[in-house]
């Protein structure tokens with residue numbers, strides 16, 4: 001019998017590698033991110049989490065209800081960061097990129113037609129935030145020379161303050177996935193959707209690359225792009241979805 005948590009981890013391993021190797025993420029881990037780029041990234045994630053969290057909270061599915069943990073919600077945390085980077089009138093200053101609109105459109109469609117697949121979207125974002133996201137927080141803090149406790153609320157989980165809490169929670173999340181009692185077909189659909197969610201995230205990051213290119217200069221950009229090309233070829237093309 002297929003175990004959902006394992007199927008997701010193994011079935012998205014390649015997509016995860018591609019996401020880690022986007023030029024955006026590579027620049028991020030090398031400390032090449034600017035405040036301007038980072039706030040745009042956060043603003044786009046704000047739209048994603050707002051819709052994801054609304055969809056999870058209202059989904060007409062027992063399985064989705066079981067995997068919905070409000071303590072993971074990111075939209076409130078992101079709003080704090082956006083107020084810090086843009087000012088109190090941040091809502092008037094941010095709009096979703098086209099790639100983000102495609103992501104939102106997919107969340108909306110899935111919530112309407114096959115809410116079970118929201119599990120894939122929850123997994124892709126929250127498990128990532130609880131994992132590699134924690135290292136990214138430290139990089140942002142030192143790169144942008146942020147004041148203590150400012151600008152990285154997105155990576156903070158007040159209900160899970162320590163690494164041990166996060167680790168234990170991830171085990172709980174995986175155990176919950178495995179207790180849903182889904183059949184092989186449902187598991188295969190969720191893994192497929194998780195791969196799509198990774199692709200949507202990669203496209204969101206690709207959409208920020210022109211700004212990134214201007215910031216880091218042609219030479220550094222070229223080295224990132226050459227390594228990055230295979231990921232562009234292998235991903236499914238979410239831009240094919242109508243908005």
Ligand code: HEM
Pocket residue numbers: 005008009016019020025026029123124125127128129131132133135170198201
């Ligand atoms: C530089 C970028 C990234 C790094 C360094 C990174 C690093 C990691 C690490 C070390 C883990 C394993 C944690 C563990 O086993 O407890 C992990 C897991 C995960 N990451 Fe990432 N990650 C990155 C980007 C991303 C992105 C962009 C996404 C999705 C949008 C993502 C989604 C996930 C997911 C869903 C898991 C959970 C895998 C599982 O255990 O089932 N990651 N990441």
